[in-house]
Amino acid sequence: MGYRADYSDLQKSYASYITFMEPILSENNLKFTAVDDNFSNDALTGAFIFQAGVGQDGYSIVFTAMSTKTSQSRDVYWSNGFGRNFTWKETRRETLFDVGFFGTKRFDFYGTFGVNWxxxxxxxxxxxxxxxxxxxxxFAYNGVYKKYTVGLSFGGGLRFRFKNFIALECRYLYSKIGIGGIAKSEDFGLSDNSITKNPDYSYFPEDFLAPISITSGNELRPYFNRHSITLSAVFYLNLEELRKKRKT
Amino acid sequence: MKQITLLLLSTSILTGCFKQFSDINDDNELFPKLAQGNGTWEIVEVETWDATSVDPVKETLQPKDSFFHFYLRSKIVSGTVIDLNYGELFINNKIFEEATISAQSERIIFEGNFVGSGKIYSIEERSHNAMVWLHMENNKATRYSLKKCQCILPETSKVETGG
Known part of the structure; x- marks a missing residue:
């Protein structure tokens, strides 16, 4: 799977940490010695896909479950050898219904919609x-900050049944975070509610230069919409073909 | 009709495959793994060093009869029985530390009694039956190499006299 996610808020957070630390380091006669590039919007990753469905009389309906795991890590170091690491992890799951035309030849087209978790x-x-x-x-900014989001996904795809029982599939999907009801600005952000944390620092800041507290609203909300293209090999049963073989 | 039934059945089964949904964002997703079997993890090796040094000198120990024990402890709170994720550290077969546990993929917390307290072990490596944890306190690093074991818990003290 190749994807492009909108990590602009995450990138803003990382950049603000660098800006936030510069005067602090300077006051202590220190400076940055190494700073990794900001988080990337694009990546390639593996996807685990499971499908079950039927195709008959020119139409098809397929239930698809798709899971991807991605992570990105960024380090910054100061001249005294100390530093900080930010590791961003995502587990995204899609449960989708693919509804479309079951081609009489070898091509199927479908539109897909569902929910992302x-x-x-x-x-x-x-x-x-x-x-x-x-x-x-x-250290106040140490922690495991978490957030669970749900959203709607939609897209389309093409399936090429180039051989009996094996098909190649190309799927485009737009995964939008949020399903209405709660606006992004009203939702909670990444938080670490461990008893070891000072409650003033239980949220991960979107902007390290602005105040952070439960009421400041300055918490990173991972509403990271994503465009993805997935290429996959699908194993399927062709019942008509099986029946024909049984008869002969 | 048969196919639609099959489709609905498959949908239900697949939805069931996602039952771990509820666990992933939990504060204790690692606890079931820690408490598996009799919930004991032997401390195979302990390394200590000064983390402020670029090339530190490390002291290594292979302690005997030392292990962590994780289990669910039931407690009655306001007339209701609740299960607590509980952890104990035994050194030389004697209990050294015990607390409720918060266990995530990246860290294990022996929770304290008030906000801001507790002991944190960062997880450096994790496999099916071995783990490496790092605890840092005042720039002193302590690394614990652990191995899943069937360690025998020390007998509880005999408080019944029979007299």
Missing amino acids: NWTRMVSYYIYPDKSRNLSHE
Whole structure:
């Protein structure tokens, strides 16, 4: 699967951390010695797909479950050897209904719609000069910040049954986070509610330069819409073909 | 009709495949793995060093009869029985530390009694029956190499006299 997600809020958060740290380091006669590039919007990843459905009389309906896991890690280091690591993790699952034309030849076309379920996590580590990373509560921004989101997905695809029992499928999907009801600005963001955390720092900031608290609204909300294209091989049963073989 | 029934059945089965949905974002997604079997993890090796040093000198120990034990402990709160995710650390077969546990893929927390307290172990490596944890306190790093075991829990003290 290749995808392009809109990580602009995540990128804003990372960039603001760099800006936030510059004067702090300067006050302590320190500076950045290494800063990784910002989080990337594009990536290639594997996808696990399971399908069940029927195609008959020119029409098809297929239930599709799709799961992807992705992660990105970014490090920043200061001149005294200390630093911070941000690891962004996503598990996205799609449950979709593909409704379309079951081609009499070898091509099927379909439109798809369904629901996406997303578990997102920002793990923020403190890095020591010996390169060990840890999540101890001595540092306010250490933590495992989590947020679960749900959204609607829609798109379309093409299936090419080039051989009996094996098809190739190309699917475009737009996964939008949010299903109405709660606006993004009203939703909670990434949070770490562990008892070890100072409650003032239980949310992961979207902007490190702005105040963070439960009421400030300055928390990163992972409403990261995603366009994706998936190429997959599908194994299917051709009952007509099987019946013919049985008769002969 | 037969095909539609089959489709609906498959949908139900597939939905069931996602039952772990409820676990993924839980604060204790790792606890069932920790508590598997008799819930004991032997401390095979302990390394300590000064983490502020770029090339630290490490001290290594292979402790005996030392292990972590994870289990569900039931407690009555306001007349209702609740199950707590519980962890104990045994050193030389003697209980050294015990607390309720929060266990995620990245860290294990031995929870304290008030906000801001507790002991955090960051998980560095994790496989089916082995783990490496790192605890940091005042720049002193302690790395625990753990192996799943069937460690025998020390007997509880005999408080019944029979007299």
